[in-house]
Amino acid sequence: MNHAWPLTIRGTTATILALAFFIAAAQLGSVQLLAFGVLLLALVAVSLIALHIARRDVTLTRSSNPAVVAAGGQARVTVHVAVRTALPTTPGTWADAVPAGLAGRSDGRFPALGSGLRGGDRAIDLVYDLQARQRGVHWLGPLELTIRDPFGIARRSAEIGELTRVIVTPECVELPPLTAFAGATGGLLNATTTRVGQGADNLIARPYQPGDSMRRIHWPATAHNDALMVRQEEQESTPEATVVLDRATARWAAAAAERPGADPAFEAAVRACVSAANALVRDGYAVQVLDTDGTPLSEVLAGGEQSAVVTLVTRFAMLTTHGTAGLGTLARLWSGANTGPLVLVTSALGAEEVEALAPLPAxxxxxxxxxxxxxxxxxxxxxxxxxxxASIAPGTELRDAWLQVSQTDLIAAEVAAHGRAG
Incomplete structure (x- = not known):
């Protein structure tokens, strides 16, 4: 319950006038002024009593569409308010509490509702739009409902309803393919197969075994040997890519370790991380998302499985900086391994960081x-x-930066095209 002053401007004015009448009546000895003062105070008292003795049961349900929204996106909130009361209600006001990470007007006039004696609750839907400003988990509510007596003299405010969660995820920007050539860095469009022999004519057939697929029967070899023969299993290489997000606390603003959305630079890094992972998954890579110390930040994202990216983006809603691993740790992790595309998203880049990362491109x-x-x-x-x-400083278009890291391949593509035309 809100303990603000229970009288409206009209009620406050009536109270002040009543006191003034009492003072004037005492000074002038006027019975009429005293009567006017008593009448005004009685009106104020009756309004307060009527407002508080009338029983009103208010129930509230709140929903957000969507319940999970990307940073910069919008959500529509619907608050369903049902009021059960024996007496009609007068117009009032409502205001829904909105946290700092969301923005939008969430208040308005609450209309008058009729008596519920003739059947059931009287209900209304309050609708407003919000814009997601900061990544994280935000809570809407409670709703403050203010009602007035029929004379507009007294008011009563109450906070009702449970809190409603709204998840704001990092923005996932649609990026073009990393390279100009389809599958040029090992994506599914360029997946290779390893077979014994140099072609279909040199495939080695082996006798059929229970459990072998009938689709793999090698009919020429079957006719030649007068027994079912199957092709040797093909071994497809699994195209892999890695996205690394530098989360070392010392390399970002202190606020980035406390709550999501507090450091614009870290937000730009998180957006780049999920966008790069999305682009690589779309192009058919099995993507690992790691911290600089090698800690997985999610399960491996299967190539072509965009639903896995949705899970990753939702998980990153509450991601903050963590740990102390330096970039040199990352270089040591890859000292004896190779991968397809490797996307590293980091903070400030200087001569020391470049030297620490120099072994990785190989x-x-x-x-x-x-x-x-x-x-x-x-x-x-x-x-x-x-x-x-490329730089992805806050305010930079991520798509432009992504095109910049692909421009060498674009030049190569043009050269190759001119070569074929010649």
């Missing part, structure tokens, strides 16, 4: 480095060591 078919801050000629130094590097 272990990736397409190493991409995205930094939210760049010191001096650090990007040029990174490119010289083999990285496809």
């Amino acid at each position: 272990h990736s078919m397409h190493p991409v480095l995205l930094a939210t801050g760049v010191a001096g000629d650090a990007l040029e130094r990174a490119v010289a060591t083999g990285w496809y590097a």
